[in-house]
Structure formats: structure tokens, C-alpha cells
Amino acid sequence: MFSRSIILAPRLSRGLATHAGSATSVPAALHLVSGQSFHGKSFGAPRSIFGETVFSTSITSYTESMTDPSYRGQILVFTTPMIGNYGVPSNTAPYNSQDVGVVLESQNIQTAAIIVGDVAEKYSHYKAVESLADWCKRNNVPGITGVDTRAITTLLRDQGTTLGRVAIGLDAALPAPDASEYWDPSQDNLVDQVSTKIPYELNPQGSVKIAVLDFGAKANILRSLVRRDAAVTVFPWNYDFNAVRDQYDGLFLTNGPGDPTHCMEAALKLRRTLAEWNKPIFGICMGHQIIGMAAGLDAYRMTFGNRGHNQPVLALASAGSIKAGRVYVTSQNHQYALKLQDPFPQGWEPFFINCNDSSVEGIKSTAESGKKVWGVQFHPESAGGPLDTIEVCFFFLFIDQLI
Numbered sequence: 001m002f003s004r005s006i007i008l009a010p011r012l013s014r015g016l017a018t019h020a021g022s023a024t025s026v027p028a029a030l031h032l033v034s035g036q037s038f039h040g041k042s043f044g045a046p047r048s049i050f051g052e053t054v055f056s057t058s059i060t061s062y063t064e065s066m067t068d069p070s071y072r073g074q075i076l077v078f079t080t081p082m083i084g085n086y087g088v089p090s091n092t093a094p095y096n097s098q099d100v101g102v103v104l105e106s107q108n109i110q111t112a113a114i115i116v117g118d119v120a121e122k123y124s125h126y127k128a129v130e131s132l133a134d135w136c137k138r139n140n141v142p143g144i145t146g147v148d149t150r151a152i153t154t155l156l157r158d159q160g161t162t163l164g165r166v167a168i169g170l171d172a173a174l175p176a177p178d179a180s181e182y183w184d185p186s187q188d189n190l191v192d193q194v195s196t197k198i199p200y201e202l203n204p205q206g207s208v209k210i211a212v213l214d215f216g217a218k219a220n221i222l223r224s225l226v227r228r229d230a231a232v233t234v235f236p237w238n239y240d241f242n243a244v245r246d247q248y249d250g251l252f253l254t255n256g257p258g259d260p261t262h263c264m265e266a267a268l269k270l271r272r273t274l275a276e277w278n279k280p281i282f283g284i285c286m287g288h289q290i291i292g293m294a295a296g297l298d299a300y301r302m303t304f305g306n307r308g309h310n311q312p313v314l315a316l317a318s319a320g321s322i323k324a325g326r327v328y329v330t331s332q333n334h335q336y337a338l339k340l341q342d343p344f345p346q347g348w349e350p351f352f353i354n355c356n357d358s359s360v361e362g363i364k365s366t367a368e369s370g371k372k373v374w375g376v377q378f379h380p381e382s383a384g385g386p387l388d389t390i391e392v393c394f395f396f397l398f399i400d401q402l403i
Contacts, residue, residue, distance in 0.1 A: 026169050028144040030075070030115055031176040033163040036155060039172065040146035043119050044136025048171040050183035051075040051112035053164035054335070055153045057308030062132070063088055064383050066111050066141075067104040069194040069216030070285065070333045072257035073185030075164045077115040079153050084120035087128025088135040097203045097226055105218040105383065109139040110194070110257075112185075113166040115152065119145040142166050160303035161335060186301070186335070190258035191215045191286065195237040206231030208402040211248040213237055213266065215256025215286040220383035224390070225252070228399050238265050242272055249402045250280040253287025255379065260289040260299045260336055267293040280372040282398040285334055288375030292338040292363055296345040302359065305335035306377075312355040313378060319351070319364060320397045327355060328388040330378035337377060338363065352376060372401050 028042035032053060055077040058065055062083050065071065091107065093099040101107075114136070123131050136143050144166060156162060163182040167174065194216035203226040210225055212234045225232050233248070235241065241251060251273065256263075263286070271294040273281070283291040289299050311332045318324045338360040344350065347369035351362030354377075361378055365371035374397050380389035 027172040028142070028169075029167045029172040030144055030147065030152070031165040031167060032155070033179050033182045034155075034159055035176075037176055038144075038147040038152060040144045042142065042168045042172075043133040043145055044114075044143040045140045046168050047140065047142055048165070048167045048169075049075075049112050049142060050163070050165050050181075052185050053077060053115075053152075053156060053162045054305060054307060055079055055149075055156050056333070057310060059309070061309070061383070064105050065333070066109050066114065067091075067106045068218055068255075068333060069106055069110050070218075070255050070257045071111045072190045072194055072216065073112055073188070074257075075113045075115060075166060076111045077149055077152050077156070078117075079149060081117045081149070082120055083114070083116040083118070084132030085123060086125035087123030088130050088132060089125075089127040090129045095202065097206070097229065098223075100202055100219050100222045100226060102219050105220065106194075109136065109141045111141065113141060114143045115147060115149060116143065116145050117147065117149040119143065142168050156304055161305060186259050188258070189262040191237050191256045191263055194257060196234055197236060199233055199235050199239070202226050202232040202234065203229075204231050208249045208399070209233070209247065210250045210252055210402070211235060211241055211244070212252045212254060213239065213241065213287070215254050215263065215266075215290070217254035217256075218379070218381070218383065220381045221252075221254055221284060224381045225399075230399070230402075237263060238269075240269055242269060242276070245273060245277055245279075248279070250282070250398065251277075252398070253281070253283035253290055253375075255285030255287065255333070257286075258335075259301070260286055260293060263290055264293065266290055270294040274371065274373065278371065280398055280401040281374075283375040284379060284381070285332075285377060288362065288377050289336060289338055291373060291375040292360075295348050295363070297341065297348075297363070298339045299336050300339055302335055302337050302357075306332040306354065306357070306359070307334075308332065311378060313352040313361040314355050315352055316350045317364060319374070320400070322397070328352075330361075330380070330389060331382055332378045334377060347371065352378075374398065
């Protein structure tokens with residue numbers, strides 16, 4: 001006879017991502033100009049702000065979204081239930097042929113505030129150096145957690161982008177502001193706030209020279225260019241490129257925040273470039289809208305815009321490796337779009353259209369025009385999001401034309 005002892009393995013337990021602490025102790029409220037209020041708890045900076053309330057369906061890359069200059073002045077609602085679980089990385093990178101000084105999309109947080117269902121204070125990632133709450137606090141950006149982001153998103157989906165007020169601490173107990181008190185960031189020239197003030201160079205030893213008009217560039221646009229051996233000179237949004245255009249092999253117009261009609265000065269200068277210059281031109285998001293306005297198209301404000309990493313677009317024309325009739329999944333962040341009109345301006349044709357709402361997602365010069373100009377509303381350079389178009393659109397259509 002013998003006895004056998006049974007050794008039980010220790011029970012594994014998974015700690016909660018959130019816990020009672022600084023991010024759950026201060027009351028907070030989101031007031032909408034349409035009359036609805038949502039109450040939760042504060043994290044990040046303990047200050048109240050006004051802004052434009054929008055939502056994003058992105059599942060990952062909250063750090064890239066928050067540092068995207070296109071979100072300037074906006075209260076960003078994340079539809080993903082938990083945000084912050086992988087923390088925030090150090091945002092410093094070298095300046096060389098592989099990088100542009102930052103890891104994320106800009107040096108600082110660009111959103112006015114963020115709204116999440118559940119903020120994760122306990123983060124886990126080998127590159128993380130701080131929590132989302134600490135990062136927001138250091139950048140003076142308030143956040144709200146513990147609210148029903150599904151209800152907020154449904155509301156915004158029904159009534160469109162809505163002006164909002166994030167009220168923190170004692171302000172959260174006060175009545176909602178009067179409608180006249182809400183600040184509308186679209187009335188300001190947000191591009192002028194985020195664009196570089198002076199020209200600067202990246203990867204000056206590159207094999208092709210590209211001029212970039214900065215309307216609020218995501219860093220990954222510049223990173224994608226230098227990694228393809230381009231020497232990049234970044235100019236302010238309203239710089240007169242025509243004065244220096246003969247020094248460059250191509251022109252690139254970046255994304256940016258707000259109403260493109262505030263940038264009509266740039267569109268008029270580009271109109272001259274389009275008429276007199278025959279080298280390749282490419283635009284993304286705001287840059288695409290500026291190209292469209294220079295070509296004679298009108299821009300309009302969409303009801304709720306397109307923000308997320310899962311927007312399907314249908315190619316209406318073939319160019320390079322882009323095939324007409326194929327659907328591509330794209331990353332987007334925009335409130336404004338170009339109007340689809342018939343006929344299109346002479347020398348131009350629609351390039352892409354959104355499969356969900358039929359908004360214009362791209363335009364291009366026709367073969368008969370003799371020009372090489374493309375604009376896309378989506379972000380082919382990703383960061384974050386799908387990579388469907390980074391090579392076939394961004395690389396083959398533009399960079400290959402310069403070599």
C-alpha cells in the first residue's frame with residue numbers, strides 16, 4: 001500500500017485592467033449641444049474643454065489616432081470597449097533614412113479629449129513606458145471613462161458630428177452649457193495651427209527630391225517617403241511652391257484637420273502649379289481635397305465623416321496596380337469630402353468611391369490631360385490600419401513616377 005499525494009497547480013488569475021484609483025475617483029460628464037449628457041469618471045488632465053465630438057471604429061492604434069493632427073480640436077469617442085491596454089511607447093525616433101524623429105504620428109496628443117468605455121490602467125507591452133492616463137495628464141488632455149460609448153456612438157451616427165463639452169470635477173455637477181457657449185473648431189483654420197512654420201529637410205541624401213505641403217502631416221506619410229529613398233523638404237501649408245518647383249521631382253500634399261475652404265489660398269496656388277508643371281503630384285485626405293478644389297470641385301461637410309481602419313473603397317478607374325472594380329479596405333479620418341458631380345472638370349475623373357456612403361474617395365488626372373496627379377481621401381500609408389493600398393497606390397502611382 002502506498003499513498004499518493006496530489007499536488008495542485010497554483011490557480012492562475014488575471015488581474016483587471018482597471019481598478020479603483022486616480023482614473024475612477026473624479027466625476028466627469030460629456031455634454032452635447034443637442035441636449036444629451038453622459039456621466040462617468042475622469043482620467044488624464046483634470047480640466048474641462050469644448051470640442052467637436054466624433055467617433056472612431058478603430059480597434060487598435062489609439063496612440064496613433066490621438067497624435068494624428070487631423071483630430072485637432074475633436075473629442076474622440078472610441079467604439080472599442082477597452083482602450084489603453086498596451087500603454088504608450090516612448091515617442092522619440094532618430095532622423096535618418098528610416099525615421100522622422102517620432103514613433104507616433106506627431107510629437108504631442110492632438111485630440112481635445114477622449115471618451116472610452118473602459119480605460120486600462122494596467123498596461124502590458126514591451127515598448128510601453130507609461131499608461132494612457134499618465135500620458136493624457138502629461139499632455140494636459142482630459143478623458144472620460146465609465147460611460148456607454150455605444151449609446152454615444154449611436155447618437156452621433158444618427159445626428160452626425162456634434163459639438164460637445166467635457167466637464168471635469170466640480171464642473172461635472174453644473175448644468176450643461178447653453179448652445180451659444182459651445183465652441184465649433186471648424187470655424188478656425190486648424191491647418192494653420194498644426195502646419196510647420198518654417199521649411200525643414202528630411203533624408204537630404206535621397207535619390208529623388210519631393211516637396212511636401214504640410215496641412216498637418218501624419219509622421220508615417222513622411223516616414224514612408226524617406227524609407228523609399230526620397231529627399232523630403234516640408235513646407236508650410238500656404239508656401240508658394242511655384243517659386244521653387246523647378247528644384248523638385250514631385251509634390252506631395254498631406255492630410256490635415258478642419259474645413260478645407262480655410263485653405264483656399266493653397267488651392268489657388270496649386271491651380272497655377274497644375275496648369276504650368278508636369279511632374280507628379282499626390283495628395284492624401286486634406287491634400288486630396290485641395291487638389292480637388294484646385295481642379296474646380298467643391299468640398300462639403302459630411303454628416304458624421306469617416307473615421308476608422310475598416311472603410312471599403314471601390315476603384316472606378318485603373319492606374320498602375322490599381323484595378324477598376326476592385327474593393328480596397330482603407331484607413332480614414334475626415335469630416336469633409338469632395339462633391340461628386342457630372343460632368344467632372346475637364347482633364348479629371350473619379351478614382352475611388354466609398355462603398356458605404358458613395359462619397360468621393362479619390363480623383364485623378366485623365367490620360368488625355370498629360371498630367372500625373374492623384375488624390376485619395378483615405379490613408380494608403382496606414383499607421384494604423386490595413387495595408388491594402390500602401391504599395392499599389394502610394395508607392396507605384398507616385399514614387400515610381402519620380403525615378
